[in-house]
Amino acid sequence: MSEGFRLRVCFRKTGRLRFLSHLELARACERAARRARLPYAVSQGFNPRMRVSFGPALPVGTAGEREYLDLVLTRYLAPEDAHGALTSVTAEEIAPVTCAYVSPGEPSLASALTIAVYDVYVEGGISPEELERSLGALMDAGTLHIEHKGKPKVFDLATALPKEPKVESEGESVLVRMTVRMGEHGSLRPEVLVSAAAGRDARLEVNRTDLLIEDEGVWRRPL
Amino acid sequence: MTDLWQQVAPLLAQVERPSRYVDREWGASHRPDAAYRVALMYPDTYEVGMANQALQVLAARLASLADVMCERVFVPWIDMSALMRAESVPLFTLESCAPVAECDLLGITLPHELACTNVLEGLALAGIPLRAIERREQDPLVIGGGPAAHNPEPIAAFFDAILIGDGEDAVLEIVAAHRAARDRGASRAETLRDLATIGGVYVPGLYAPGPDGVLLASEGAPDRVVRRVVRDLDVYASPTCPVVPYADVVHDRASVEVLRGCSRGCRFCQAGMVYRPVRERSAGTIVRDALAALACTGYEEISLTSLSTADHSQLEEVLRRLSRRLEGTATAISVPSIRVDSFSLGIARLLGGGRKGGMTFAPEAGSQRLRDAINKNVTAEELLATVDAAFGAGWRRVKLYFMLGLPTETDEDVAAIGDLVSRVLESARGATPPGERGGVRIAVSVSTFVPKAHTPFQWDGQPSRTEVRRRQALLCAHMPRKGVELSWHDADTSFLEAVIASGDRRIADVVEAAWRAGARFDAWTEQFGLRAWLEAFAECDVDAEALASEPRPEDRALPWEHIDSGLSRAFLAAERRRAESGETTADCTFGDCAGCGVCSSMSLDVVLAGGGRHV
Structure with a gap:
């Protein structure tokens, strides 16, 4: 199979479309590429498919400001033209942010993107000071025990959180800014940590603001 | 119109598949300033209703009217409806997230018998009185239509009017009549009398049972409501820019209706009787609309739909032209409802492609x-x-x-x-x-x-x-x-x-009693329980x-x-006799007229893509 031209698209998942599942979002992106009449490459075999791959999935309800996909094109198209074509056929809430070509040899998004930056908005009466204290206590304990799909799971917070979470006051709600390292064996969901600190009744809104590649200790955006 | 989004959004974190309720799909149209507002409801979930082609056809027809807004409504799943009741959030349209009760017209499709409790669920959540007779001047007109309308009586009491037959033209006439009545300040009762003069429109409130049980029309309404039939499908473009769902819906693909009707004459089949005569669209318009639909929606599959697609006289040509145009795009062509006798391996090969x-x-x-x-x-x-x-x-x-x-x-x-x-x-x-x-x-x-x-x-x-x-x-x-x-x-x-x-x-009393006892989503095996129904039958004697x-x-x-479907009683009775004696009746598309009465009573004829009948 020819290598083609690997177009990396940064897009968002915001507003009411944060309620899409990863599968729904992926399908929407593929259909947008078709509507945009991008010269997309197709896999060989009995069930030919568009050659597209995505970065780490976002849960239903979580927004993302800089999400990524790689789409293989059969011929070169100026990135600004691809961007324009995609923008004109996509709902504003999941519109492309920017796009550019990457080398065919570049590692896949799923394996390269290991750092995720989140804003977690907390509503439900807890003060920034209280939240900071209980987060601090969790960090001091060093590990977080949770149950995921009925199975106990333990996170080592020093590994999972390469930076200390920061608590800020944001209008009516409290904002927790946190950076999470995504591992091969699952990554810590920010809402799990924050609700452990803020209590089950707190209402959370999660926004993944950035996805980064960690390259010899240096963090950089994939575009 | 009231925007309910601020009340709806907090509920979405607590329900299954929230994308059912959020709108913003590609192709969804927003006309906030429209002078006339239509809500089209499918009485089941988003995933089931989004596959319905009739609603897409009606929405496209209504969209041709510049100052009319047409929005989608589905019945919220039980988790969502429980929250909506708890938080007093009424049933809302998807596009504007506006209360359904604020619309001028609520159209409800009647896909099958088991959807009737969901009709009540929708009306109740919307805050619209269940029975036409209880509705006030400000309530929307509630109009039904679809396959299950051919015996409208079990649900007639819940509708102001019911359209029998094809909706392409009738829907525009209904809207025009309602607007005209509204402009001259007509009452609800006067409006309904106007609607009763439109071909195919049944206004149940204008009919009352006579001594022998037959429903008799009051003045101004026709004695028998004659099914509406569009003469030639090729006059109407197939909807080429329907809403493209995010959620994984039942038939998640673009579709083009290639023909309507089927006259093979299976004696148990209602669709094969009440959608006569066969009206084929031509190969040229099918290919044109299929390609336009794929371009506009971005779907990876196009379905050529009808009661019996393999019967289309130009199907091979359509498939050949489409597969040539779609080569290398990883787009599948599908033909549902293939029949044994008209199936050819050539078609199978053209269809199969890789899959x-x-x-x-x-x-x-x-x-x-x-x-x-x-x-x-x-x-x-x-x-x-x-x-x-x-x-x-x-x-x-x-x-x-x-x-x-x-x-x-x-x-x-x-x-x-x-x-x-x-x-x-x-x-x-x-x-x-x-x-x-x-x-x-x-x-x-x-x-x-x-x-x-x-x-x-x-x-x-x-x-x-x-x-x-x-x-x-x-x-x-x-x-x-x-x-x-x-x-x-x-x-x-x-x-x-x-x-x-x-x-x-x-039966209307039974449907209401069953719904009050909790029956809804009866077409869903895990939701269906006969008990509520048996109790309702007993209660209503x-x-x-x-x-x-x-x-x-x-x-x-x-x-x-x-309800006059065009079929003659004598034909149906004769067919029943022939069933008893094991005699078959040939398809009139291929041979002689079988005398069902539709073409003769309605001055219609079979329409074949190539012109003439292929005898």
Whole structure:
């Protein structure tokens, strides 16, 4: 199979479309590429498919400001033209942010993107000071025990959180800014940590603001 | 209009599949300043309703009116409706997230009998009085239409008006009449009298039962409501920019209706009777609309839909042209409802492309005697030859539809289904290379006969539930095990369908009582419970067993006597006689006029893509 031209698209998942599942979002992106009449490459075999791959999935309800996909094109198209074509056929809430070509040899998004930056908005009466204290206590304990799909799971917070979470006051709600390292064996969901600190009744809104590649200790955006 | 989004959004974190409720799909149209607002509701979930082509057609027709807004409404799943009730959030349209009750017109499609409690669920959540007679001047007009409208009486009380037949033109006329009435300050009652003058529109409130039970029209309304029929489908473009859902809906693909109607004349089949005559769209417009729909939606599959797509006289040409145009785009073409007798391997190859999914045939009965009685003009040999060709060409899976409880059915006919499946299996294995025979699968789906209005079997009864279960057990005993996946429709569900399909006005009380007892989403196996219904029958003093099972005398008026589908009573009765004597009737598309009465009474004719009839 020819290598083609690997177009990396940064897009968002915001507003009411944060309620899409990863599968729904992926399908929407593929259909947008078709509507945009991008010269997309197709896999060989009995069930030919568009050659597209995505970065780490976002849960239903979580927004993302800089999400990524790689789409293989059969011929070169100026990135600004691809961007324009995609923008004109996509709902504003999941519109492309920017796009550019990457080398065919570049590692896949799923394996390269290991750092995720989140804003977690907390509503439900807890003060920034209280939240900071209980987060601090969790960090001091060093590990977080949770149950995921009925199975106990333990996170080592020093590994999972390469930076200390920061608590800020944001209008009516409290904002927790946190950076999470995504591992091969699952990554810590920010809402799990924050609700452990803020209590089950707190209402959370999660926004993944950035996805980064960690390259010899240096963090950089994939575009 | 009120925007309910701020109340809806907090609920979405607590429900399954929130994308059902958020709108913002590609193709969704927003006209906040429209002077007239229509809500179109499908009485089931988003995933089921988004697949409905009739709603897409109506939405496209309404969108042609510049100052009219047309928004989608679905019935929220039980988790969402519980939250909406707890938080006092009324039923909302998707596009504007506005209360349905603020619209001028609420159109509800009636896809089948089991959707009737969901109609009430929708009305109740919207805060619209359930019965037309209770509605106030400010309430939207509630108008129904669709397949289950052909016997409207069981749900008539809940509708201000019901459209019988094709909606392409009627929907525009209804909107125009309502706007004109509103502009001159007409009352609700006056508006409904205006609507009753539109062809195909039934206003139940203008009809009352006479001494013999037949519904009589009051002044100004027609004695019989004549089904609306569009003469030539090619005049109407197929909707090319329907809303593209994010959620994984039932038929998640673009579609083009290639023909309407089917005159093969299966005697149990309501669709084959009430959508006559056959009207084909031409190859040119089908290809044009299919490509336009793919370009506008970005779908990866185009479906050529109809009651019997393989019957289209230019199907091979359509498939050839489409596959040439779609080469290299990883776009699939699908043809649902392929028939044994009109199937050709050429079509199968054109369709299969790379993918070889399942293939579906509906022999309906196991014995030739019963197939003749129901006028299913297909032989076991034709079926076996088709299976042989398909498996030889690489298919490994076929689905067969059968029906139990058909009039004249005997135990021998039931056992014959098992024999036919054995022969199909044998033929499929024989055509498959030895190493791959383990993968051969025959899915057998068995439904239960439901007598339907406007069919030759409308006077027949359905066997009792006990008898249906006995025949199911008998069938199971005669069915080969290995390589066969057997499934059947629940006898309780089919019984309820039979009661509603042949019911009269008294059934409205039953539907309401069942809904009040918690019945809704009756078409969902895990939600359906017959108990609420049995209690409702008892409460309303309705002998449901008799309604479902007892034959109706031919000399007595039927509950749908005032609905004129165009079919002559004499034709239907003659077809019933022919069923008893095992005589078949040829398809009028291919041969002589069978005298059903539709073309003669409505001055219509069969429309074939190439012009003329292919005799």
